[in-house]
Amino acid sequence: MTFIKITEQPSLYDNLEEKSVHELLVGINNEDQKVALAVQEVIPQIEQLVEQIISRMQQGGRIFYIGAGTSGRLGVLDASEIPPTFGMPNTLVVGIIAGGDTALRNPVEGAEDNMEAGWKELQEHNINTNDTVIGIAASGTTPFVIGALHEARKNNILTASISSNPNSPISKEADIAIEMIVGSEFVTGSSRMKSGTGQKMILNMITTSTMIKLGRVKGNKMVNMQLSNAKLVDRGTKMIVDELGLNYEQAKRLLLLHGSVKKAINSYLETK
Missing domain, CATH: 3.40.50.10490 (Glucose-6-phosphate isomerase like protein; domain 1)
Known part of the structure; x- marks a missing residue:
């Protein structure tokens, strides 16, 4: 051709x-x-x-x-x-x-x-x-x-x-x-x-x-995103609120402690 x-x-x-x-x-x-x-x-x-x-x-x-x-x-x-x-x-x-x-x-x-x-x-x-x-x-x-x-x-x-x-x-x-x-x-x-x-x-x-x-998304959410600014921290916190039923401040502390939504959720569930 x-x-x-x-x-x-x-x-x-x-x-x-x-x-x-x-x-x-x-x-x-x-x-x-x-x-x-x-x-x-x-x-x-x-x-x-x-x-x-x-x-x-x-x-x-x-x-x-x-x-x-x-x-x-x-x-x-x-x-x-x-x-x-x-x-x-x-x-x-x-x-x-x-x-x-x-x-x-x-x-x-x-x-x-x-x-x-x-x-x-x-x-x-x-x-x-x-x-x-x-x-x-x-x-x-x-x-x-x-x-x-x-x-x-x-x-x-x-x-x-x-x-x-x-x-x-x-x-x-x-x-x-x-x-x-x-x-x-x-x-x-x-x-x-x-x-x-x-x-x-x-x-x-x-x-x-x-x-x-490769498992980098859960449901439809970016649970492994880098927390590089306030907007992303807020988004991640809301994901944890939705997933675990915590209040906003609890969820935010958990997120910042573990560095990612996925790690925060997994860690919380392991303690239950």
Whole structure:
């Protein structure tokens, strides 16, 4: 099959500079409504990936996101949210972006074109066969990502890809290819828009479902969240009130003593 870059196809909208603000916002929103449906189409591939990640993480495995530009930033963002949300070490989900931390705020010239750099960074983390490498690239053509996936797969490490073009080079290097086809962007080629939105949704799905199955959620509550501010302490206290029937002050003291909702509830129940 011929590889066609849908992400580079002309926008369905033209003469954008002549449109009113209202027309621009409606047009962007119309396009955004297509994203959730595109993600829905790839749930079978996401499910397959999550099932394999869970079994690997139960054996000490980790998730590595690797990308450049917007894709890399979204991987770093999702990874950075796992410790505060689920109380997990920051070494279990790792985001690697071409050009390093500088690239989170500024473009780093040529960083994404280096085919060897991604694998070198993975090796610095002592990557092994319990781990999973997920390459993120809207175009599906980023050398930094392709090279990393190629070497990871060669070393019997599970690989997956998230792209917005079918039959792209990145898909060919992935054991599980997630091809989320959102169509052309509102501004031609601006994959920070629909492609980026869809990537964020998929990353949320991967890590949230994995953490739930690893026991980091009880019922529908974040019982392992880090108590890093007053809002989260209040939320955790209310969870304990709901679960144990204590008054607010008792629950808060118990929470602060044990450091997490889960530990506080378990400790209290063990004394009963």
